Amino acid sequence: MSTKFTRGSFQLMKSMNRSIILNMVREEGPISRAAIAKKTSLTPPTVSNIVKELIETKFVIETTQGTSNGGRKPTFLEINADQFxxxxxxxxxxxxxxxxxxxxxxxxxxxxxxxxxxxxxxxxxxxxxxxxxxxxxxxxxxxxxxxxxxxxxxxxxxxxxxxxxxxxxxxxxxxxxxxxxxxxxxxxxxxxxxxxxxxxxxxFGHGNDIDNIVGINVGNGIGAGVMVKGNMFHGFHNLAGEIGHMTVDLSGPKCTCGNYGCLQALSAGPAIAERAKKELKTGRNSKLYDLVEGDLERIDGAIIYEAALENDDLSIELLRQTGRYLGIGLTNLIHTINPERMIIGGGVSKSGSFLLEGLEETIRTRALTEDSKNTSIVLSKLGEHAxxxxxxxxxxxxxxxxxxx
Structure with missing residues (x-):
């Protein structure tokens, strides 16, 4: 084995150990050096040397001392969050x-x-x-x-x-x-x-305790992020997750992509607004008229949600229908990927319970097994900033x- 290779291997091992310790401090801090050594099976001197380096580079800081079990009080470590x-x-x-x-x-x-x-x-x-x-x-x-x-x-x-x-x-x-x-x-x-x-x-949100999740972003368009074993899945041509262009209704409306009946053409913000305008033009009674002062072009997903909160029947119906369409798309994802949890974000997700009711009902009806019918579905913890x-x-x-x- 060449000296060069040995030195390179040593640097790699040091880097791997540094990564392990840094992540342990980030995820489990405040944590003592002794606890890190115990959990990682690294020797106490190795942990001390790497922690010293992390403190010098200001990624890690020492915080309040812990409780002593007879010897010296352990000093805890945590990420120096505001330094970078x-x-x-x-x-x-x-x-x-x-x-x-x-x-x-x-x-x-x-x-x-x-x-x-x-x-x-x-x-x-x-x-x-x-x-x-x-x-x-x-x-x-x-x-x-x-x-x-x-x-x-x-x-x-x-x-x-x-x-x-x-x-x-x-x-x-x-x-x-x-x-x-x-x-x-x-x-x-x-x-x-x-x-x-x-x-x-x-x-930092509702996926931080599991490694197999799908995040669905529902706004003016619809897209998804698929995470398998803690790694983002991109697909061969970076197309993985383009679920907005999954066909859910062969005779559905035309999508911006040129196809008909895409999930996005039925469930994204503009699609909900278009359905609302169409219903109102047929003479449906709704609080939406008052909220937009008769100007139907002002109707968007946010105004429909506002009307739903005021118990407007049409708006509640529209949001539940949107949830049902989304439910079809998500059922297809459950059958294809079988994630442990699905997280819904984006502007349309603000519709909360109105949306989830139709969505969960569809999945319960269409999913194949009891476990898949009960797939965990939650709204984004990070909201509009996700x-x-x-x-x-x-x-x-x-x-x-x-x-x-």
């Missing part, structure tokens, strides 16, 4: 949201910009740059930033950091990573927004990378 920051961007179809989080996912600053109508590739990149620059300037110590994460709707190539196709804008091949890294001299990670949402929930927080996690993943990655 990440910046996340959620590129929706109308609005671009920006936020800064610490290492625990706590939001420190946030900002939003409208996306220009019929934007070009340059418009999208310029809007990103404006929002990112605003938050970097707002931070007192910009040197603390570890990187920038982008959650982009549509199909992306995460390796190249490229937006391959953004259907809402009819744009292709937006060089996000290349452009932003050149502008800001920071690491940039790019992912689909639904996958980013799922990643955010896996780290995709942007998930974009921050894209950066955190690099710094807390586990040895198997």
């Amino acid at each position: 920051l990440t910046l996340g961007v959620d590129v929706g179809t109308v609005t671009m949201k920006f936020l800064v989080t610490n290492l625990r996912g706590d939001i420190k600053h946030q900002y939003a910009l409208e996306i220009p109508s019929s934007p070009t590739n340059t418009d999208i990149l310029d809007t990103m740059e404006e929002g990112i620059r605003y938050l970097l300037d707002k931070a007192e110590t910009p040197g603390k930033f570890l990187g920038i994460g982008i959650g982009m709707h549509g199909i992306v190539d995460p390796e190249q950091g490229l937006s391959l196709f953004a259907p809402a804008f009819h744009l292709r091949n937006i060089p996000i990573k290349e452009t932003l890294e050149k502008k800001f001299k920071l690491m940039v990670k790019v992912e689909n927004d639904a996958r980013a949402m799922t990643l955010g929930e896996y780290w 995709s942007a927080i998930g974009a921050c996690v894209l950066v955190l993943e690099e710094f807390f990378a586990r040895s198997e990655h």
